[in-house]
Each structure stands twice: as structure tokens, then as C-alpha cells.
Amino acid sequence: MPASEAPLEFETNGRGAILRCPCCLESYVHVDDVYMSGRPREDGDYVHVHVDNHGRVTQGDEVRPPLAPEAGRRHSVGLAGTCESCGDRFAIVFKQHKGQTEVYTLAQEWSPIN
Ligand SMILES: [Zn+2]
Numbered sequence: 043m044p045a046s047e048a049p050l051e052f053e054t055n056g057r058g059a060i061l062r063c064p065c066c067l068e069s070y071v072h073v074d075d076v077y078m079s080g081r082p083r084e085d086g087d088y089v090h091v092h093v094d095n096h097g098r099v100t101q102g103d104e105v106r107p108p109l110a111p112e113a114g115r116r117h118s119v120g121l122a123g124t125c126e127s128c129g130d131r132f133a134i135v136f137k138q139h140k141g142q143t144e145v146y147t148l149a150q151e152w153s154p155i156n
Contacts, residue, residue: 050134050145064134064147068127077107077120077133084115110146114139122150 052059053069060069074095079088090105108120116138124131131150136143 050147063125063128063130064132065125065130065149066128068125070126071123071132072126073121073123073134075120075122077105077118077122079107079109079118079120081115081117088118108133108135108148108150110135110137110144110148113137114144 050064051062051067053062054060061071061073062069063071076093078091080091081088090101090103090107092100092105092107094100107118108122109118114137118135118137120133120135122131122133133148133150135146135148137146
């Protein structure tokens, strides 16, 4: 899964920040899926949970979450979405590692769940 070194980018509209697509930088994006890759203990096995935009929850080996290129020592949270402008699917991943939160943007290469 390719990762981008680019940080998240936003534009403003007077009401707050608007997320830009990590792929094309346009602002018409939808964040639809949440992935939690929990680790009950440091460096342990992941427990993956997916919540889609209908509120459906899936847990277990069938969940294919976005993960940073290298595993951190603890859990990872991913937000996945689509862009109206370029049509790409992307993920924003927050990875806990040694007391810090690393942020990655990834191009989605996994299949939709359900
Ligand atoms: Zn885009």
C-alpha cells in the first residue's frame, strides 16, 4: 500500500477547515469508514474493527484496514473515504508509536467490505 509523505491539507470557508483530498487536493471528499486496529498489548496481534457509514460493525479477519507501512507498537485508527473530483479512495491513518501519533495518507488498495 503506497504511503504519502504529504501532510493533510485543508482549506477554509469561514466556518472551519475543510479537508482536501490527499490524492488531488480538491475539497469535495467524503469520509465514510472508520477502522480501529486495536492491540490489547504492546506489539501484540491486531484486533480489527470496521464501522461503515451505515453504522454497521464488522470485526475479525475479514476486516482489511488501512495500516501504515510499518506497524507501530500500539493501535492504529484509520478514516477512509472517497473524492468526488478524482474518484480515488484514500485513508488517513493515525498510528500510535512510542508515545507519539504518526499520521499517514494512503491510497486504498483493499476491497470494500460487505
Ligand atoms: Zn481527489
